[in-house]
Amino acid sequence: MEYPHLKIQDPKLYEIIKAEEARQKEGLELIASENYVSPAVLEAMGSVLTNKYSEGYPGKRYYGGNRVIDEAENLAIERAKELFGAEAVNVQPLSGSPANMAVYMALLNPGDKVLGLSLDQGGHLSHGHPLNFSGKLYQIIPYFLKKENELIDMDEVEAIALREKPKMILAGFSAYSRNMDWKRFKEIADKIGAHTFADIAHIAGLIAGKQLESPVPYFDVVSTTTHKTLRGPRGAIIMSREQFAPAINKAVFPGIQGGPHDHINAAKAVAFGEALRPEFRDYSAQIIKNAQRLAQALANRGFRIISGGTDNHLMLVDVFGSKNITGKEAEHVLEEIGISINKNMIPYDTRKPLDPSGIRLGTAALTTRGMKEAHMDTVAEFIDAALANKDNAAELENLARKVKRFSVDFPVPA
Numbered sequence: 001m002e003y004p005h006l007k008i009q010d011p012k013l014y015e016i017i018k019a020e021e022a023r024q025k026e027g028l029e030l031i032a033s034e035n036y037v038s039p040a041v042l043e044a045m046g047s048v049l050t051n052k053y054s055e056g057y058p059g060k061r062y063y064g065g066n067r068v069i070d071e072a073e074n075l076a077i078e079r080a081k082e083l084f085g086a087e088a089v090n091v092q093p094l095s096g097s098p099a100n101m102a103v104y105m106a107l108l109n110p111g112d113k114v115l116g117l118s119l120d121q122g123g124h125l126s127h128g129h130p131l132n133f134s135g136k137l138y139q140i141i142p143y144f145l146k147k148e149n150e151l152i153d154m155d156e157v158e159a160i161a162l163r164e165k166p167k168m169i170l171a172g173f174s175a176y177s178r179n180m181d182w183k184r185f186k187e188i189a190d191k192i193g194a195h196t197f198a199d200i201a202h203i204a205g206l207i208a209g210k211q212l213e214s215p216v217p218y219f220d221v222v223s224t225t226t227h228k229t230l231r232g233p234r235g236a237i238i239m240s241r242e243q244f245a246p247a248i249n250k251a252v253f254p255g256i257q258g259g260p261h262d263h264i265n266a267a268k269a270v271a272f273g274e275a276l277r278p279e280f281r282d283y284s285a286q287i288i289k290n291a292q293r294l295a296q297a298l299a300n301r302g303f304r305i306i307s308g309g310t311d312n313h314l315m316l317v318d319v320f321g322s323k324n325i326t327g328k329e330a331e332h333v334l335e336e337i338g339i340s341i342n343k344n345m346i347p348y349d350t351r352k353p354l355d356p357s358g359i360r361l362g363t364a365a366l367t368t369r370g371m372k373e374a375h376m377d378t379v380a381e382f383i384d385a386a387l388a389n390k391d392n393a394a395e396l397e398n399l400a401r402k403v404k405r406f407s408v409d410f411p412v413p414a
């Protein structure tokens with residue numbers, strides 16, 4: 001991209017942005033929560049809509065001059081409703097964590113019990129980490145994966161729910177590669193009169209692209225970030241049944257936030273428009289094909305994939321168990337050759353969060369760059385070679401050159 005004004009006015013920051021642009025082009029992005037937005041999304045984000053203050057909601061603002069902003073926000077809302085089949089949508093959450101905070105505030109009182117996936121087995125910080133608002137303000141009861149198959153054990157979820165009677169059941173994850181049984185979660189919640197809250201931050205794009213089942217028909221409330229597989233600007237939305245919409249809206253504003261980020265909400269509208277096109281179905285189908293191929297290619301090279309594979313865009317790899325290299329070491333070595341991934345706890349990990357046994361890989365970003373299954377074999381080869389040569393500086397340099405040569409053939413949208 002060109003930044004003619006920045007280049008003259010602020011060359012220092014211009015160089016920083018150019019360096020990041022080069023890093024994104026020349027490396028392989030396998031962080032499961034990242035993606036590359038389209039130039040149209042970038043343009044909306046860089047638009048003059050950032051100049052406006054519009055506390056409130058369309059038609060009910062605390063400031064004048066919002067007729068045009070109302071149109072933009074309504075467009076985002078209407079497209080999100082169409083994309084997910086939701087009854088009501090709030091597009092103002094600034095990001096996934098504040099969106100989730102608004103859901104807790106709308107449905108619960110401090111101290112209430114919430115059932116959520118254990119954080120060290122795939123849950124998100126906002127699902128009850130002791131240092132997060134969720135863990136401080138609410139009583140989080142975790143459910144776990146079955147040790148033998150590393151899958152969510154719905155019978156255990158039911159047993160815990162019947163015993164603990166939580167006020168809300170939370171289904172969602174940051175690091176779980178298998179399909180969710182949304183219907184069963186809802187049936188369990190109905191037995192105890194609990195609210196149902198799905199956090200589809202990671203898989204929203206795969207649901208929008210009709211590749212994975214949606215919780216929207218079953219759940220009271222569904223939140224998602226807009227910047228992961230959904231491939232929009234950094235931000236989030238909250239979908240809900242009509243009856244919960246007033247409480248959700250109040251919790252977002254004035255409960256947590258002030259003025260919405262109108263330029264970002266406009267970019268959400270652009271991204272939803274893109275996701276409504278038939279090409280987006282092909283894109284999301286390809287993400288999953290690529291993830292399954294990458295998992296298979298790594299397994300063929302002796303890596304243990306958690307739960308044996310993936311149904312979505314991500315996978316957890318037990319690098320410590322497979323190759324005696326820690327997640328932290330793997331992250332470091334791969335970064336040296338231009339591959340971005342993150343270390344991650346695996347279920348029942350015996351190591352610590354800052355140096356766990358696993359790594360998490362995702363294929364949404366590489367798929368945006370046009371990669372197909374055969375390219376995943378090459379990516380697996382790079383990963384395997386780097387980890388096998390972690391102490392061989394010359395070989396790592398050689399691999400870094402190969403990664404760069406391979407990457408630049410797949411253009412980053414800009």
Ligand SMILES: *Cc1c(COP(=O)(O)O)cnc(C)c1O
Binds near residue numbers: 124172201
């Ligand atoms: C990424 C993520 C979030 C938080 O999103 P931020 O925008 O980083 O605050 C919330 N929930 C889940 C499940 C996520 O994966």
